[in-house]
Amino acid sequence: MELTASARARQILQRVFRGYPGSLAVRLWDGVTLSFGAGAPEVTLIVHEPRLLRNLILFRDPLRLAEAYFQGWLDVEGDLYTALKMRDHLQTLNLSVFEKADFLFAALFIGGASASVHAAPALRSFQTVRPWRAHSKGGSREAIAFHYDVSNAFYRLWLDEQMIYSCAYFETPDDSLDQAQCNKLDHICRKLRLKPGERLLDIGCGWGALIRWAAKHYGVQAHGITLSRNQYDYALENIRDEGLHDRVTVELRDYRELQGEARYDKIASVGMFEHVGLKNLPRYFDLARRLLRPGGLFLNQGITQDREGWGESVGTRFINRYVFPDGELDTVGNVQRVMEHAGFEILDVEALRRHYALTLRHWVERLESRKAEAQSLVPESIYRLWRLYMAACALQFEQGTIGVYQILAATRDGSPDRLRLTWRDLYD
Helix, strand or coil: CCCCHHHHHHHHHHHHCCCCCCEEEEECCCCCEEEEECCCCCEEEEECCHHHHHHHHHHCCCHHHHHHHHHCCEEEEECHHHHHCHHHHHHCCCCCHHHHHHHHHHHCCCCCCCCCCCCCCCCCCHHHHCCCCCCCHHHHHHHHHHHHCCCHHHHHHHCCCCCCCCCCCCCCCCCCHHHHHHHHHHHHHHHCCCCCCCEEEEECCCCCHHHHHHHHHHCCEEEEEECCHHHHHHHHHHHHHCCCCCCEEEEECCHHHCCCCCCEEEEEEECCHHHCCHHHHHHHHHHHHHHEEEEEEEEEEEEEECCCCCCCCHHHHHHHHHHCCCCCCCCHHHHHHHHHHCCEEEEEEEECHHHHHHHHHHHHHHHHHCHHHHHHHCCHHHHHHHHHHHHHHHHHHHHCCEEEEEEEEEECCCCCCCCCCCCHHHHC
């Protein structure tokens, strides 16, 4: 008797999840539910669309599993973080040649769309928006618009009250997200030893939180640049509403267009250099050094990874296709090396990996709690993308495959002798 698509799918799933170390259930499009592991299932995967299994087998591309979730072919019932940990099992799966052949044969008979499929609108990738040249000025503008210009209202749902889209700084795990982001702003200002009347540049200023905080609490003249029109408009509005127009300015400008020498006493760049591109890092750090006055301080906060270079992988393809089209990471050691070659002396390096894991878990929780509002602002596929992306990143920070560092440096053409001999005051 010929096996149905559901029966063939059950055969495949029973082999794939044989020996699964957790507890998992998979519910197929016809209502049949399979359980794997010991105990009650921690999470249930709901397969709405037979083509999901067929495509995974025929094309052997793990990215299709994420895309199936965006499209609504796959749903997750239960804890999303637990479901994402399933990746470790799938990556270590060792199939024999005969099993692979059986899977391929079965896949040919797992066919068309299910009548019960709940498809979300197709998710755009950056490659479908328009052709681009990586890390060119035009390409960078398009990439930033792709990521940041989704909707200010969407970001406002899950960011803190100051609209800060970078790692917070938790004094304790019980800090609220709002408190932790204020901690971060103050930590940066204190680390830069900001003084009234100094000139501060924020490269990639986002929605303007740091430049406004530094002007209000430390009395500096602050200038920020961004490539996002939405961020620029939001920053301008808040500068005006808070009466800071005489102390804070913002420009819609590429960092490569900044002119002059020795114009700023202090420079900060938070969560921006990931967009620069590894080949452009020397130019980026050279520019920061050129703009600093002798003895000036530069704080660069950014994400790193545990392997050198930005190679081809499922993770890098996912990031560049759907999230950060121009994103590239390297090790913290390589980043420091480029900074030193640009003429900087490294003064302090602080690891914030656990802080970013906490930040992301806050963001995911806040997004999930306002799901209905999010879905009224963006397509279902965008909501699913951000939920999955941020949860996956939280796990990567917790596992240590990616990190984030604040690197404080000074120019070598002038000694910052006024600095204290230790950083104890920052942590007392």
